[in-house]
Amino acid sequence: MSDTILQVNDIHKSFDGTGxxxxxxxxxxxxxxxxxxxxxxxxxxxxxxxxxxxxxxxxGEIWLRDEKIxxxxxxxxxxxxxxxxxxxxxxxxxxxxxMDNLLLGPTKALGKPRQEVEQExxxxxxxxxxxxxxxxxxRTLSGGQKQRVALVRAMLMHPEILLLDEITAALxxxxxxxxxxxxxxxxxxGMTMAIVTHEMRFAEAVADRVLFLEEGVVLEExxxxxxxxxxxxxxxxxxxxxxxxxxxxxxxxxxxxNTFGD
Amino acid sequence: MQDLGISVLxxxxxxxxxxxxxxxxxxxxxxxxxxxxxxxxxxxxxxLSKRKIVQFFCRVWLEIVRFMPQLVLLYLVYFxxxxxxxxxxxxxxxxxxxxxxxxxxxxxxxxRGALTSIPLHQxxxxxxxxxxxxxxxxxxxxPQTLRRLLPQAINLSTRIIKTTALxxxxxxxxxxxxxxxxxxxxxxxxxxxxxxxxxxxLLYFIVCWPFSLLAKQLEKRWA
Numbered sequence: 001m002s003d004t005i006l007q008v009n010d011i012h013k014s015f016d017g018t019g020x021x022x023x024x025x026x027x028x029x030x031x032x033x034x035x036x037x038x039x040x041x042x043x044x045x046x047x048x049x050x051x052x053x054x055x056x057x058x059x060g061e062i063w064l065r066d067e068k069i070x071x072x073x074x075x076x077x078x079x080x081x082x083x084x085x086x087x088x089x090x091x092x093x094x095x096x097x098x099m100d101n102l103l104l105g106p107t108k109a110l111g112k113p114r115q116e117v118e119q120e121x122x123x124x125x126x127x128x129x130x131x132x133x134x135x136x137x138x139r140t141l142s143g144g145q146k147q148r149v150a151l152v153r154a155m156l157m158h159p160e161i162l163l164l165d166e167i168t169a170a171l172x173x174x175x176x177x178x179x180x181x182x183x184x185x186x187x188x189x190g191m192t193m194a195i196v197t198h199e200m201r202f203a204e205a206v207a208d209r210v211l212f213l214e215e216g217v218v219l220e221e222x223x224x225x226x227x228x229x230x231x232x233x234x235x236x237x238x239x240x241x242x243x244x245x246x247x248x249x250x251x252x253x254x255x256x257x258n259t260f261g262d
Numbered sequence: 263m264q265d266l267g268i269s270v271l272x273x274x275x276x277x278x279x280x281x282x283x284x285x286x287x288x289x290x291x292x293x294x295x296x297x298x299x300x301x302x303x304x305x306x307x308x309x310l311s312k313r314k315i316v317q318f319f320c321r322v323w324l325e326i327v328r329f330m331p332q333l334v335l336l337y338l339v340y341f342x343x344x345x346x347x348x349x350x351x352x353x354x355x356x357x358x359x360x361x362x363x364x365x366x367x368x369x370x371x372x373x374r375g376a377l378t379s380i381p382l383h384q385x386x387x388x389x390x391x392x393x394x395x396x397x398x399x400x401x402x403x404x405p406q407t408l409r410r411l412l413p414q415a416i417n418l419s420t421r422i423i424k425t426t427a428l429x430x431x432x433x434x435x436x437x438x439x440x441x442x443x444x445x446x447x448x449x450x451x452x453x454x455x456x457x458x459x460x461x462x463x464l465l466y467f468i469v470c471w472p473f474s475l476l477a478k479q480l481e482k483r484w485a
Contacts, residue, residue: 054386081392091387095484097404104401105391150387157391 003030003065005050005161005192011060011070013046019245020046022216028161031190035203035224038213039239044196047213048163051194052085060239064160081109084154084162088169090146092138098125098149099134105157124152128182144175148182163190168199180206200243204228212236270448280458283440290354291423291437294361298422299415301362302369309374320370327367333428335360340432353434361422368418372400376411376457409484416477420470437462 001160008026012019020043028034036044049055051062053076062070069079072123090102099121106117125131128148138146147167155160164183170177180202187193187206198204203210203224210227212220218226220236231237271277309320340356343349351359380403389395430439435481439460448454 052390054389077389077392077394080390083386083390085390087383087387087390089381089383093381093384093388093402093406095409104388105393108397108401109392109394153391 004028005030005032005065006194007061007063008047008051009061009063011047011050011057011062012048013043013055013057019216021050021173023060024213024216024218026194026211026218028192028194030192032208033187033191033193033195033206034209034211035195035197035207036211036213037197037200037203038219042213043216044213045165048085048165048194048196048222052080052083052163077109081157082160084157084159086147086154086162086164086167088152088166090138090143090147090150090170092141092146092153094138097135097137098130098141101138101149102153102156105153108158113118121152121156122216124155127185128152129178133262142175143171144178151179151182151186155186155191161194162186163197164193164197166196166198168197176202200228200240212239214239270451270454270472271457271461273448276444279440279444280437280461280465283435283437284469286354286434286436287423287426287438288469290361290426290429290434291419293358294365294426294454295419296375297358297362298365298369298418299374300364302373305366305370306373306377307330309370310377324367324371327364332364332425333431334365336432338426353429353432355425356432357429357434365418365422370414372411372414372418373407376407376414379410380406409480413477413481413484416473416480420473420477423470423473424466437465 004027005028008024009214010023010025011021012023013021024043026034026043026169027046036047038044046055050070053072057070060070061068064078064079067079069076077091077214092098096104099118102121102125102217103114103117106112107114122131122134122145125134128151129150130145130152133145138149139224149178150167167183168179171179176199180199183193183195184206195203195206205224207224210220210222210224211218212227212231212233214235220231220233222232226232227236228240231240271280305320305323308316311317311320336356339360340351340353343351343356384402384406385398388398393401426436427438429436430442435443441462445455445458
């Protein structure tokens with residue numbers, strides 16, 4: 001039995017009276033990768049943002065290991081040091097070189113010695129194929145390279161859990177896989193993750209468990225095999241249908257080839 | 263052989279007099295720029311206030327400054343306030359008041375613009391790596407704000423330096439006024455005016471050009 005890292009109990013969140021999360025519960029165990037899918041506006045991103053304290057919740061509780069983190073107004077930065085997050089928008093700091101982007105958190109938030117982290121940062125950059133970019137400014141990188149650096153920046157904090165909020169949604173199609181293959185690599189390394197994505201083939205390849213969210217509630221939850229090949233609810237079937245196209249010749253369905261993982 | 267007008271500049275202490283005038287110009291400009299930065303920061307933060315009444319007040323201030331020729335403001339303060347309130351302001355003090363009134367609004371608007379131009383996700387991703395609020399400002403927001411602000415602030419500063427030429431109209435003996443005094447003394451030499459004004463032009467150029475280069479350089483480096 002592995003330990004529970006994150007426990008979300010019946011959380012509610014509304015913006016201006018509109019319920020975005022209406023009673024969501026979720027448990028993530030150590031080393032588990034949970035992928036959250038669902039139509040736009042279903043509350044996926046809000047869920048991740050609530051976990052990281054970027055939004056406050058109206059009701060419910062969030063626990064990180066045995067520490068209650070919801071409703072905690074003071075010192076939330078200490079909690080965030082244990083939760084890594086990467087966003088959709090390229091969020092590197094444009095006034096710092098790649099290496100300084102990577103070192104900021106570990107040296108300033110965690111107070112680690114610079115040299116020690118620099119070694120580790122170089123190793124991780126090498127792992128994602130960007131070692132030679134350590135001393136350039138982010139503006140010289142492509143979108144895919146920026147997101148790989150952002151992943152390394154989050155990982156250097158050695159978080160308990162990594163939250164990925166549609167990290168490839170703003171990328172050109174040919175750059176998507178170079179980023180997602182890094183995520184698969186992290187998953188193989190045992191990283192605990194909660195991932196929001198629209199890349200269904202990737203979701204299937206990386207997930208231990210899939211959560212289907214619609215209108216602020218979890219409609220379906222299961223293994224990727226079950227969810228993607230035999231979805232239980234009609235809503236999920238319709239959602240998955242929207243990613244396939246009827247062939248011009250009207251016979252078979254056309255689906256993009258799975259390029260991730262196995 | 264007839265003297266060339268340019269030789270007027272080397273007669274007696276004429277050139278030192280011009281430099282003295284330039285110093286008055288620069289002193290006035292530097293005091294104004296310093297005060298404008300200080301009050302401009304406050305004004306910029308005030309402009310970001312959520313209160314409608316504060317926003318309205320800031321807006322009115324900024325519009326007045328933009329509509330009104332600086333010369334009118336100078337006359338208003340130097341001649342108007344003296345009569346109305348019985349304040350006996352000297353020219354330089356009046357000029358500092360007027361130019362700071364103007365510079366504060368312009369600088370404040372630049373600061374507001376620079377602050378609001380930093381996208382929210384910069385704050386969020388800085389928070390996401392566990393920085394405290396203070397660290398987010400110190401390492402992420404303020405450096406980016408300064409990079410956007412500095413080139414524009416330098417350009418505003420050169421505009422302030424140039425505009426100080428107006429204070430000769432309220433009896434401040436700055437470089438232009440000194441030049442006219444010299445021309446007045448040597449009126450018999452017909453091309454004196456050309457050479458004196460030409461040298462003043464060069465002096466302004468020497469003062470403002472490095473600022474402009476610096477602004478361009480910073481813009482290029484931080485683009």
